[in-house]
Amino acid sequence: MSPGMAIATLGGIGRLKPGPGTWGSAAVLPAALLGPLACLGLAAIVALVGWWATRAALAETGAKDPGWIVVDEAAGMLLALGGLAGVSGWLGVALAFAGFRALDILKPWPVSWADGLPGATGVMLDDILAGAIVAAALLLAGGI
Template sequence: MTGLAALWGVGRLPYGPGTWASLVALAPGAMLLALGGPLLVAAAALALCWLGWRAVSVLPDEAQQADAGWIVVDEAAGQWLALAGLGAVSLAGILFAFLLFRLFDIAKPWPVSWADRQVGATGIMLDDMLAGALAALALILLRLLAPEVLP
């Protein structure tokens, strides 16, 4: 389960493993979006969240309590959820989804900050899922308010 928690080594990269995990997640997430649309990518994000929760929940308590930096499956699941806010695949949309997810994940506005204070596998997964949900909501609003920027 450690392999999934670390996205098979991505979490062991020396600088910004969470950012790398988000970048790595973009290709399969965009493929899911292209193949089945926002509902498929959202369902895949929830499935990855559940699998990630299971993987993290069997890790030693010290890794869970500290939200060890090498645990990055949460970033991938959150990034996929952010992509669910897009109507279709576009380079601009993927870039906006990435930037918004990383912004909400790093800045941790409420309720992300609340979830970040929760302990164990639930807290580890929940803060990134909430960051992804906020990014998806921002993308939906951007699509509605400025369709010329993000169709």
């Protein structure tokens, strides 16, 4: 497995069935134990490395937006966990997870707009926007 493919699939997690996006999102949930700031830092790193890996995986396979690429879900979920400064604890983690998965699946605007962008940018940006929306909602819910 090429390095780009390994990162894009989170070491093969993207090949799990059913719902590889859900598995990719769940894979980073333990990062919540590190706190919101660490999650934001990890989100930035995963987004940058993930964009490179997604670009490489798309070039390698010729695919457009395959479900097995789940590094985008990891980046978006980490960003959503950055909102735990607003609603903390397991309730906050559950709300972040449910909210992120809902936006990722339903793709309301502007998530749908980003999803329509070509290449690695579209693959990554829709999940980053979904994560940012969830993080903002959690912060607002906590009165921050």
